Amino acid sequence: MRNKFLETGEAGFHPVRKIKVVLSGLAFAVRYDFSVTYKLFLSVAVLGVFFLFRQWVDFLLLAAATAMMLQAELFNSAIEALCDFITTEENHKVKVIKDISAAAAGICILLWAIILLVEGYRVLHFIIGS
Numbered sequence: 001m002r003n004k005f006l007e008t009g010e011a012g013f014h015p016v017r018k019i020k021v022v023l024s025g026l027a028f029a030v031r032y033d034f035s036v037t038y039k040l041f042l043s044v045a046v047l048g049v050f051f052l053f054r055q056w057v058d059f060l061l062l063a064a065a066t067a068m069m070l071q072a073e074l075f076n077s078a079i080e081a082l083c084d085f086i087t088t089e090e091n092h093k094v095k096v097i098k099d100i101s102a103a104a105a106g107i108c109i110l111l112w113a114i115i116l117l118v119e120g121y122r123v124l125h126f127i128i129g130s
């Protein structure tokens, strides 16, 4: 196991190892956190329609909102897991940390939901209009 601050393990940049780590974290979140799974599913469905209809601006807008939402959800899950790793006892500091983290995720999820609703409406328009 590598730790760049402690200078232990194998040094150097390994893109394949990086990609494996990213996919592993994402797979874990999708598998065990339903709130990530269904949001990702909804986004991919709408993104797929925009891709088919070559609506690149809408595609990029929703892709950016999805990335932001996903990033906030993943950080929130990581902070929750870290808190639970430290203690599962009732603790006021843990409550504050988790609430702040949930608030950050909530803001991103709200913006994602607004963009998804607006873009979802446009998708229906495309499907009905084509």
Ligand SMILES: Nc1ncnc2c1ncn2[C@@H]1O[C@H](COP(=O)(O)OP(=O)(O)OP(=O)(O)O)[C@@H](O)[C@H]1O
Binding pocket: 035, 076, 077, 080, 087, 088, 089, 090, 091, 092, 094, 095, 096, 098, 099, 102
């Ligand atoms: N150890 C604790 N001490 C005090 N309050 C806590 C503790 N753990 C959780 N809470 C409170 O419960 C809330 C929910 O925490 P929890 O870890 O269950 O997240 P969650 O509901 O699983 O969130 P998500 O749906 O994003 O995974 C926190 O925001 C916090 O207010």
